[in-house]
Amino acid sequence: MSFRNSLLALPDHYFVASMGGRIPTQIEKLALIEKMLADQLHLQTFQNGQYTVILGHVPPLVRITVIRTDDQPVRSWKDLQEIKNIFVGPECEAVEVFPAESRLMDTANEYHLWAHPNPEFRFPFGFQCARTVIPANPI
Numbered sequence: 001m002s003f004r005n006s007l008l009a010l011p012d013h014y015f016v017a018s019m020g021g022r023i024p025t026q027i028e029k030l031a032l033i034e035k036m037l038a039d040q041l042h043l044q045t046f047q048n049g050q051y052t053v054i055l056g057h058v059p060p061l062v063r064i065t066v067i068r069t070d071d072q073p074v075r076s077w078k079d080l081q082e083i084k085n086i087f088v089g090p091e092c093e094a095v096e097v098f099p100a101e102s103r104l105m106d107t108a109n110e111y112h113l114w115a116h117p118n119p120e121f122r123f124p125f126g127f128q129c130a131r132t133v134i135p136a137n138p139i
Helices: 002-008 026-040 077-087
Strands: 044-047 051-058 061-068 094-096 110-115
Touching (some): 061 077
Antiparallel strands (some): 044 051, 051 061, 094 110
16 A cells, blocks of 8 residues: 555656656556556565565566665676576576666666566677677686
């Protein structure tokens, strides 16, 4: 109920993107909120001593939310890569979006990866070369 109330308290412009650029009516806003709540019921949460990982499905993608258990910023790209590999697959691709300011969600030290679950899918950007990795401790 508190999550529903916090969504209801959001200004109307928060819902404009979901309504094709227009401000929703009160009934439309309530319908959007109920859909958001239903989507929350389908989340899977995993936790170890260092991270909490929340998986959500946003077809055709999987949203991977990563939060450190001590609420500090995630500073390791390698940890995010390993989390993606574990929860979606080593040959699946994921991206992190740095949104337009109008779509910014900055409420906690949470990191969101958007992954395609098909290991054959490739985003149409990024390096197009074979794997190149320098060992951590070269001799």
